[in-house]
Amino acid sequence: MNLLPDKTVERLSQYRRSLNNQLSKGKTHIFSHEIANLLHITPVQVRRDIMLIGYSGTLRKGYNIQELVDLIGKIIDTDEGQKIAVVGMGNLGKAFIHYLDERGTKLRIVAAFDINPEKIDKTYADVYCFHLDRLAEIVHKEGITIGIITTPPEAARDMKFLLRDAGVKGILNFTPKPLSEEEGIYLEEYDMITSLEKVAYFVKPR
Amino acid sequence: MNLLPDKTVERLSQYRRSLNNQLSKGKTHIFSHEIANLLHITPVQVRRDIMLIGYSGTLRKGYNIQELVDLIGKIIDTDEGQKIAVVGMGNLGKAFIHYLDERGTKLRIVAAFDINPEKIDKTYADVYCFHLDRLAEIVHKEGITIGIITTPPEAARDMKFLLRDAGVKGILNFTPKPLSEEEGIYLEEYDMITSLEKVAYFVKPR
DNA sequence: TAGATTGTTAATCGATTAACAATC
DNA sequence: TAGATTGTTAATCGATTAACAATC
Numbered sequence: 001m002n003l004l005p006d007k008t009v010e011r012l013s014q015y016r017r018s019l020n021n022q023l024s025k026g027k028t029h030i031f032s033h034e035i036a037n038l039l040h041i042t043p044v045q046v047r048r049d050i051m052l053i054g055y056s057g058t059l060r061k062g063y064n065i066q067e068l069v070d071l072i073g074k075i076i077d078t079d080e081g082q083k084i085a086v087v088g089m090g091n092l093g094k095a096f097i098h099y100l101d102e103r104g105t106k107l108r109i110v111a112a113f114d115i116n117p118e119k120i121d122k123t124y125a126d127v128y129c130f131h132l133d134r135l136a137e138i139v140h141k142e143g144i145t146i147g148i149i150t151t152p153p154e155a156a157r158d159m160k161f162l163l164r165d166a167g168v169k170g171i172l173n174f175t176p177k178p179l180s181e182e183e184g185i186y187l188e189e190y191d192m193i194t195s196l197e198k199v200a201y202f203v204k205p206r
Numbered sequence: 207m208n209l210l211p212d213k214t215v216e217r218l219s220q221y222r223r224s225l226n227n228q229l230s231k232g233k234t235h236i237f238s239h240e241i242a243n244l245l246h247i248t249p250v251q252v253r254r255d256i257m258l259i260g261y262s263g264t265l266r267k268g269y270n271i272q273e274l275v276d277l278i279g280k281i282i283d284t285d286e287g288q289k290i291a292v293v294g295m296g297n298l299g300k301a302f303i304h305y306l307d308e309r310g311t312k313l314r315i316v317a318a319f320d321i322n323p324e325k326i327d328k329t330y331a332d333v334y335c336f337h338l339d340r341l342a343e344i345v346h347k348e349g350i351t352i353g354i355i356t357t358p359p360e361a362a363r364d365m366k367f368l369l370r371d372a373g374v375k376g377i378l379n380f381t382p383k384p385l386s387e388e389e390g391i392y393l394e395e396y397d398m399i400t401s402l403e404k405v406a407y408f409v410k411p412r
Numbered sequence: 413t414a415g416a417t418t419g420t421t422a423a424t425c426g427a428t429t430a431a432c433a434a435t436c
Numbered sequence: 437t438a439g440a441t442t443g444t445t446a447a448t449c450g451a452t453t454a455a456c457a458a459t460c
Contacts, residue, residue: 003408004407005426005427006404006426006427007426007427007428008427009403009404009407009408010400010404012407013399013400013403013404014384014397014400017382017399018384031440031441031442032441032442033441038384039384040384040385040386040387042428042429043441044428044429044430045427045428045429047441047442047443047444048428048429048443048444050442050443051442051443051444056442056443057441057442057443058435058436058441058442059434059435059436059440059441059442060435060436060440060441062441062442063442075407076403076406076407076410077406077410078410078411082406082409082410084402090301090304091297091300091301091304091305092301092305094297094301095296095297095298095300095301096398098296098297099297099298099398099399100398100399100402105399105402105403107402107403107406145409146402146405146406146409148402169409170405170406170408170409171405172401172402172405176223178220178224178244178245178246179246180246181246186405186408186409188401188404188405190398190401191220192302192305192306192396193219193223193305193306193311194216194219194220195378195394195396196290196306196311196313196352196354196378197215197218197219197282197311197313198212198215198216198219198394199352199376199377199378199392199394200282200283200288200313200352200376201210201215201218201281201282202209202215202376202392203288203351203352203375203376203392204282204283204284204288205284211450211451212450212451213450213451213452214451237416237417237418238417238418239417248452248453249417250452250453250454251451251452251453253417253418253419253420254419254420254452254453256418256419257418257419257420262418262419263417263418263419264417264418264459264460265416265417265418265458265459265460266416266417266459266460268417268418269418
């Protein structure tokens with residue numbers, strides 16, 4: 001299958017979580033307008049996304065939830081699940097580790113890195129924190145493919161190169177310092193301040 | 207001025223941070239292609255955004271950085287600066303408070319809320335944590351206009367209503383539970399898992 | 413001047429939504 | 437059947453980019 005549109009991929013991730021939630025409530029089938037309500041989008045958009053991944057429902061019962069969840073899994077996940085490293089064990093790094101811990105996804109955080117001796121050689125929600133010097137070693141050994149940067153912004157650029165040189169394929173950057181694209185690396189920026197200032201702008205009395 | 211496009215507002219927030227950074231290095235003027243390089247976007251996009259906010263540069267020197275920063279401030283900020291409440295003092299709430307603490311923005315986090323007695327009546331990076339029961343009271347007293355939800359997802363919906371009823375104008379939702387729009391409230395969703403799964407999809411070997 | 417840059421319109425691209433035939 | 441739903445194309449909307457005149 002060709003690469004799916006950016007926005008469709010984002011929604012697939014959200015569909016899956018909502019659908020898993022429905023499954024756990026004992027529901028087996030669901031209509032497009034029900035999914036739409038869960039995510040506060042339109043039913044057409046749901047149907048179009050589902051069309052794009054090549055799944056079909058039935059007119060009477062809608063979509064089989066389990067089948068849809070499995071298919072989304074096949075699209076987003078790899079068979080073994082991808083492994084993740086968190087670089088920078090400040091509040092944000094810790095928050096992320098605990099956050100993901102609770103969710104149903106095949107992605108696993110398998111290592112954390114820092115340079116602060118107080119953080120090294122401890123575990124946080126079962127994730128062991130190594131000295132940054134050992135990043136390349138651990139990335140190779142574990143087969144880590146994704147890196148999350150939660151360091152202070154000044155260090156972000158160096159961490160990008162470190163992760164790239166270690167062979168990581170994708171980076172999620174949580175620092176407010178925008179990073180430039182590198183050959184062969186998928187880069188996603190995630191900037192909390194921008195989101196907040198956006199709210200501030202649209203909320204501002206005028 | 208009419209409301210600016212969503213994406214332009216996001217970039218203005220980023221321009222401002224980069225420009226402040228340049229100012230602190232002693233730079234006074236900047237060309238559109240220089241701004242573009244800092245943010246890894248195109249010069250045309252920079253010029254178009256600047257056109258939309260009604261600022262002009264000069265052909266020889268480009269844009270006056272201080273003037274541009276001030277104008278962006280006038281657009282995004284209110285004169286007094288908006289006040290923010292963080293609801294939920296887990297790792298993520300703490301991370302956010304420390305994160306914003308370090309940046310140059312007029313937005314100020316003035317209160318945190320939780321229901322865990324161990325967290326209540328303590329300060330985190332100068333932010334005092336109150337019992338959730340006092341939310342409406344404090345929001346009124348302080349004139350808080352923006353709420354950030356960093357609770358477990360199950361509580362997100364209730365927190366939305368609580369914040370709305372207390373008179374908050376905008377909500378930034380960090381939980382993976384999508385919230386439905388409410389009359390008169392600006393709602394921004396910020397979902398870390400979706401970002402991560404998006405990276406996973408585009409990184410996946412195929 | 414020649415070259416570089418801004419400001420702005422028009423064209424393009426991508427994503428969402430409307431419309432509707434087909435089906436149960 | 438009548439009504440509800442899916443699947444899909446075409447139209448629309450919004451955001452980005454190309455093109456270029458004007459200017460220093």
